[in-house]
Every structure is written in C-alpha cells, then in structure tokens.
Amino acid sequence: MPATPSGLAVRARALRKEFGSFAAVDGIDFDIARGEAFGFLGPNGAGKTSTMRMIACMSPRTGGELEVRGMDPATDGRAIRAGIGLVPQEDALDTELSVLDNMLVYGRYFGIPRRAVRARAEQLLEFAQLSERSDAKVDALSGGMRRRLVIARALISSPDLVILDEPTTGLDPQARHLVWERLYRLKQEGVTLVLTTHYMDEAEQLCDRLVVMDRGRIAAEGPPRQLIEQQVSREVLELRLEDADEGRALEALKGLADRIEELPDRLCCYGEDGDELLAAVIDAGVHPNGVLVRRATLEDVFLRLTGRSLAD
Amino acid sequence: MSATAPRLAPLWRITPVTTSLALASRVVARNLRVYRRGWMYLLSGFVEPFLYLLSVGVGLGHLVGGLQVGGRAVTYAQFVAPGLLAAQAMNGAIFDTTYNLFYKLKYAHTYEAVLATPVGTNEVALGEIGWALARGTTYGAAFLGVMAGLGLVLSPWGVLCLPVVALVSFAFAATGMAVTSFMRSWQDVDSVALALLPLFLFSGTFYPLGVYPSAVAWLVRVTPLYQGVDVLRAFSTGTPSWSVCWHLAYLLALAGLALAITSRRLRRLLAP
Ligand SMILES: Nc1ncnc2c1ncn2[C@@H]1O[C@H](COP(=O)(O)OP(=O)(O)OP(=O)(O)O)[C@@H](O)[C@H]1O
Numbered sequence: 162m163p164a165t166p167s168g169l170a171v172r173a174r175a176l177r178k179e180f181g182s183f184a185a186v187d188g189i190d191f192d193i194a195r196g197e198a199f200g201f202l203g204p205n206g207a208g209k210t211s212t213m214r215m216i217a218c219m220s221p222r223t224g225g226e227l228e229v230r231g232m233d234p235a236t237d238g239r240a241i242r243a244g245i246g247l248v249p250q251e252d253a254l255d256t257e258l259s260v261l262d263n264m265l266v267y268g269r270y271f272g273i274p275r276r277a278v279r280a281r282a283e284q285l286l287e288f289a290q291l292s293e294r295s296d297a298k299v300d301a302l303s304g305g306m307r308r309r310l311v312i313a314r315a316l317i318s319s320p321d322l323v324i325l326d327e328p329t330t331g332l333d334p335q336a337r338h339l340v341w342e343r344l345y346r347l348k349q350e351g352v353t354l355v356l357t358t359h360y361m362d363e364a365e366q367l368c369d370r371l372v373v374m375d376r377g378r379i380a381a382e383g384p385p386r387q388l389i390e391q392q393v394s395r396e397v398l399e400l401r402l403e404d405a406d407e408g409r410a411l412e413a414l415k416g417l418a419d420r421i422e423e424l425p426d427r428l429c430c431y432g433e434d435g436d437e438l439l440a441a442v443i444d445a446g447v448h449p450n451g452v453l454v455r456r457a458t459l460e461d462v463f464l465r466l467t468g469r470s471l472a473d
Numbered sequence: 474m475s476a477t478a479p480r481l482a483p484l485w486r487i488t489p490v491t492t493s494l495a496l497a498s499r500v501v502a503r504n505l506r507v508y509r510r511g512w513m514y515l516l517s518g519f520v521e522p523f524l525y526l527l528s529v530g531v532g533l534g535h536l537v538g539g540l541q542v543g544g545r546a547v548t549y550a551q552f553v554a555p556g557l558l559a560a561q562a563m564n565g566a567i568f569d570t571t572y573n574l575f576y577k578l579k580y581a582h583t584y585e586a587v588l589a590t591p592v593g594t595n596e597v598a599l600g601e602i603g604w605a606l607a608r609g610t611t612y613g614a615a616f617l618g619v620m621a622g623l624g625l626v627l628s629p630w631g632v633l634c635l636p637v638v639a640l641v642s643f644a645f646a647a648t649g650m651a652v653t654s655f656m657r658s659w660q661d662v663d664s665v666a667l668a669l670l671p672l673f674l675f676s677g678t679f680y681p682l683g684v685y686p687s688a689v690a691w692l693v694r695v696t697p698l699y700q701g702v703d704v705l706r707a708f709s710t711g712t713p714s715w716s717v718c719w720h721l722a723y724l725l726a727l728a729g730l731a732l733a734i735t736s737r738r739l740r741r742l743l744a745p
C-alpha cells in the first residue's frame with residue numbers, strides 16, 4: 162500500500178481471496194472514486210460477495226493490496242467499518258427484535274448516542290416507507306419491506322460508503338424503483354455506492370462505472386455505455402427462422418454483421434445498423450418467422466463475456 | 474506493502490480495551506432488549522434451585538443430620554446450599570452460550586450484519602459471555618440472598634460468595650461458548666446437558682468427597698464445578714483455607730483458555 166492514501170474510496174491491486182486451495186477472487190484491480198456509483202456484475206459464484214466482504218472488512222484478504230476509505234482493512238478494520246453501511250446479500254436482520262429495535266440496536270453498535278439514534282431511526286424508517294410497521298416483528302414483513310429495512314439499517318450511521326450486495330433481488334418493480342430512487346438520492350448527497358446486481362437495467366441506471374467479473378477475475382471494466390460499444394455493436398437483430406432458411410441468412414449476413422450468435426431458438430446478429438442487416442436478409446429471399454431490431458444492452462455484453470452456460 | 478498476505482496487527486493495537494468493552498456492552502444491551510419481553514422466561518431460572526434447596530436441603534436434611542466442613546459442624550442444609558449456589562451459577566450462565574448461541578450462529582445468523590459495524594468477533598464473544606455472566610450472577614445473588622435469609626450463611630466471609638459466583642459464571646459461560654463453537658448439530662448441543670448433569674450431581678454438591686474411593690475423589694477434584702462448590706462452601710461456612718486460591722486460579726485459567734479458543738473459533742466461523 163502506498164504510504165499516502167490514494168484519495169480513492171476503494172483501491173485494490175492483485176486482490177485475492179482463497180478458501181482452502183480455491184481462489185474465489187483471483188487477483189483483481191480496481192479503483193472506486195469518492196462519490197462514484199460502482200457496480201460489480203458477474204454470474205453466480207463469480208466472487209462478487211467475496212469482494213464485497215473484503216471491502217467491508219468482514220473477511221481478511223488472502224493476498225494483494227486493498228485500501229478502503231484511506232485505510233488498510235487488515236489493520237484498521239474497525240475504523241473503516243465505522244464509515245461503511247452494508248446491505249448484505251442475505252438480509253441478516255435480527256428476527257428476535259422489532260423493526261424499530263433493529264434500527265436502534267444497530268445504531269448503538271456504531272456508538273451513536275441513545276437519543277440521536279432514535280431520531281435517526283425514525284427518519285430512516287420514514288425514508289424507507291416503513292414508519293407504520295415500526296413495532297412489527299421482522300418475520301411479519303414482506304420480502305420487499307425487509308429489503309427496504311436492510312437499506313435503512315445500512316444508513317443509520319450516515320456512512321460515506323454504502324455497499325449493496327444485490328439490493329433489489331426479489332423485489333417487485335414498484336419496490337425496485339423506490340430503492341433506485343433512494344440510492345440516487347444518496348448519490349446526490351455524495352455517498353459512494355458499491356453494488357452488485359444481476360439486473361442489467363439496474364446496473365445501467367445506477368452505475369457510473371462497473372466491472373464484469375467471471376470466475377474470480379475481472380473480464381471488462383468501464384462505464385456501461387462504453388462497455389456496450391467496446392464489447393458488442395450498437396444494435397442487435399434477432400431472427401427466428403425455419404431451419405432450412407438458416408444457411409441462406411447466414412450467407413447474406415456474412416461480412417455485414419460484426420458477430421453472429423447461433424442460439425437454439427434464434428440468431429442474434431450484432432452490427433452498427435440492425436435495419437440494414439434485416440434488409441440484407443429479406444433481399445436474400447428469407448422469410449423470418451420473427452424479427453426484433455433493438456439497441457444492444459449490457460445484457461449482451463454480460464452474456465458475451467461470461468458465456469451462456471450456467472456458472473455452477 | 475508487498476502483494477503478499479497482510480499480517481494482522483497485534484490485538485492490543487487494533488482494539489483499545491475500553492472501546493472493546495464499550496462495544497461488547499452493546500451486544501449485552503441487544504440481549505436485554507430481546508428479553509425485555511421475555512422476563513417470565515428469565516424468572517423461571519430463579520425457581521429451580523429453590524425447589525432443590527427445600528426438598529434436598531430441608532427435607533432430606535432431617536434424615537441426614539449434621540456434617541463437618543473445615544472442622545466446623547454444620548447442618549445438612551448449610552452444607553448443601555453453597556453447592557446448589559455453585560450449580561446455579563453454572564446453569565444460569567451456560568445455556569446462553571450453548572443452546573442460545575448455537576441458535577444464533579447456525580440459524581438466526583444474528584452476528585452477520587453485526588460484524589459489518591465496528592463490533593468485531595472478539596466483542597461478540599465478550600458481549601455474549603458478559604450477558605451470560607450477568608445472568609448467572611443475578612440468579613446467584615438472588616439465591617445467596619435467600620440463603621442468608623434462611624440462616625444458611627454462617628460468616629461474614631459469605632460476602633465473598635458473590636464475586637466467586639461471578640467467576641464461576643464467567644468460567645462456565647466462556648467454556649460453553651468455546652465448546653459450542655465446535656458444534657455442528659443439535660445432537661452435539663444436547664450433549665451439553667449430558668455433561669452438566671454428572672457435574673451437578675457428583676461435584677461434592679450433595680455430599681463430601683470423603684464418600685468416594687480416593688481415585689474417584691481425585692477425579693472430581695480436577696473438574697470445574699467442584700472448584701466453585703468448594704470455595705463457596707468455604708466462604709459461606711466461614712472456613713476458608715489456602716486451597717481457595719488454587720480453586721480460583723483454576724477457574725481463572727479455565728476462563729482465559731476458553732476465551733482464547735473462542736476468539737480464534739469465532740473469527741474462523743464468522744469472518745472466513
Ligand atoms: N466461506 C466460504 N468457504 C468456501 N467457499 C466459499 C465461501 N464463500 C464463498 N465461497 C465460494 O467462493 C465462490 C465465490 O462466491 P461469492 O459468494 O463471492 O459469489 P457471488 O459472485 O457473490 O455469487 P452470487 O451471484 O451467487 O451471489 C463460490 O464458488 C463460493 O462457493
């Protein structure tokens with residue numbers, strides 16, 4: 162680690178996490194600036210949660226360098242955690258306590274004085290639209306309410322770095338949008354957000370920059386739009402064809418499309434201009450059963466980088 | 474720093490004792506909040522030893538007659554009460570760090586989010602042990618009060634019973650936690666009760682070690698509850714000797730060893 166802190170919220174070099182002989186995180190480098198919203202994408206088992214836990218100083222790194230909030234987790238874990246809010250992948254709420262008590266007890270772990278913690282808890286329950294459920298037991302909440310409570314709990318200490326491990330998994334669209342709006346507000350206040358997600362639209366919406374992880378390594382890094390431009394073309398033509406037509410279509414697209422992916426149920430053709438690709442196919446006398454021209458998305462990047470087969 | 478595994482700073486440097494204790498006290502406060510609504514459950518812990526004291530101490534005492542402790546003649550009730558007091562300190566402390574702790578570790582995952590705060594695994598250990606200690610000591614203090622009221626405390630030395638009760642609670646709470654950190658299933662946890670019952674029955678609680686063959690008596694002398702029984706009996710009957718120091722050192726050493734094991738195990742379990 163450099164003698165002087167980097168001024169970054171998080172800085173990692175050759176960061177590793179091994180469990181026994183298995184490397185869950187296999188040497189990754191990244192910088193997260195203060196106030197930035199930074200995403201980690203990747204298939205199941207890619208090492209996202211392992212990385213989050215190292216940043217949150219909840220799991221010691223096996224190797225490499227890591228600096229969080231200007232300090233080293235190996236020696237200053239407690240001081241670092243004092244300024245971090247964590248939304249764990251599993252809610253990890255205290256089921257023996259009520260909603261409000263969850264907030265109060267958690268705030269006390271940060272050393273917030275009794276009176277202040279109550280005011281802050283009530284304000285955050287308001288923010289999470291849970292005020293009416295203050296006295297409910299955690300088990301009585303719906304999944305979405307629980308998730309909102311976990312986010313509120315993460316904010317009790319007014320952290321400057323919030324780590325969210327799949328914040329919206331399992332939420333309905335309304336709840337998801339509510340969470341996004343809340344996170345956006347935090348970002349406006351200058352809070353650094355580090356999040357993992359399996360929703361590509363969420364990553365595009367929220368993240369200034371992101372990395373795609375696969376098997377413990379970083380496969381690509383950059384702002385969402387830039388990643389799309391670099392990794393796949395601007396547009397995609399999806400064709401559903403009779404088997405007999407497939408050969409002719411491929412012939413027509415050769416040289417025109419940047420890349421063609423043959424899937425069991427359809428062809429995905431990547432290019433600058435989807436309509437132009439379609440015209441070429443029609444000109445060749447092919448009559449597709451189904452056609453979709455769309456902009457390339459982060460999902461295309463993700464699938465390209467991490468493959469279509471299940472990770473584990 | 475090189476790109477190799479970072480070395481951990483020594484414990485005393487990362488964790489000033491005052492900070493650590495303050496944070497541990499918040500873990501205790503969390504448990505208090507949970508039991509604020511479950512006070513009936515807490516109360517039930519007081520009752521059992523009184524029933525023993527009445528049935529065994531007073532009832533059986535009529536048949537048994539008197540005994541000698543440290544050269545002093547005492548009634549059977551005066552003999553058995555400090556034994557029950559030691560058992561009370563043990564039982565009051567150990568269930569929180571065995572059954573309840575196992576549930577928190579394996580099912581409720583109570584500490585997962587806690588460890589994202591300034592509270593670390595050592596504070597979790599200290600807090601849970603502190604809570605169990607407080608509970609064992611409270612039960613013990615109540616029992617000691619009743620003993621005094623019934624004329625079963627024979628000397629001003631009896632005042633020292635209270636800190637000894639705290640030490641017995643501490644040693645058993647810590648040991649319970651260390652053992653629980655190795656447990657995998659509820660069967661393992663149930664074996665705790667299996668281990669406690671013989672301790673309760675055979676640690677010189679109900680009769681002097683003199684009734685045993687000498688090999689068995691020596692075996693009992695190295696078990697943990699016996700230390701508490703012997704010290705408490707010496708103080709409550711006003712017959713302390715230097716052997717008390719040995720018993721106290723034993724309990725302190727047991728607590729220290731258990732704390733050290735717990736600290737390592739919790740880090741492995743909760744911060745892999
Ligand atoms: N405590 C542990 N002991 C052993 N292996 C572990 C442990 N925690 C994680 N792993 C392994 O490390 C790998 C990465 O896990 P991690 O939870 O970081 O993945 P992830 O990217 O968060 O996946 P998901 O999207 O499913 O949450 C997995 O293969 C997992 O089995």
Ligand SMILES: [Mg+2]
Nearest residue numbers: 209210250326
């Ligand atoms: Mg994960």
